Amino acid sequence: MSLIAIAFIVLGLFFFFGATIGILRLPDFYSRAHAAGKADTLSTILIILGCALYYLDHSHYDLASFNVAFKLFVIIAFVFIGSPTATHAIMDAAESAGVQHWSKDKDKS
Template identity: 40%
Template sequence: MTAIVEILSALFLLMGVFLFLVSAFGIIRLPDVYTRNHAASKSSTLGIMFILIGTLLYFYYKHSHFDFRVVLAIIFIFMTSPVAGHLIMRSAYHTGVKMWDRSVQDELKKTQ
């Protein structure tokens, strides 16, 4: 049973690292602030959640230690990171940061 949990924990950790790499490449390669922020906030949130779930599984089954702080960290990051990304994008839009010239539509322009 412990070998299965170790493999599952390693898979969660590897998925988290993969999502962090996707986030880093998105920040480097995407053209404007809005798409970069989207890449950073979404994939980094999932990446840190996968890493925390992997560590929770590992320490719970390997050392019989359930740490509720990890669960609180998962909940906290899941609630705050998308909101922070959204607020950063809204503040960038309202301060006049231009969108990429190939952007198809501006949905916030319709509401103002």
């Protein structure tokens, strides 16, 4: 079980790294927000899930460990709902403020 937990954590770090590259390399605000919103949500969920599994495995499945794991799963639910909603709200506000989308035609000038 520890190997599965560590695999989830490493996979989450991989997606965080991918989001960082996306933020640095993508051309406009909307692309960067999309990369950050999607990858950060998935990576946060994977890391918290890995922590919950690791904690359950090393505490020998007693009642207190199930309580901690339940709280971590509640955090996962909040992240799963809150992060995409916040990303959408930020992108909607940028659209309302008139932030321009990237196009290849702008790059050539």
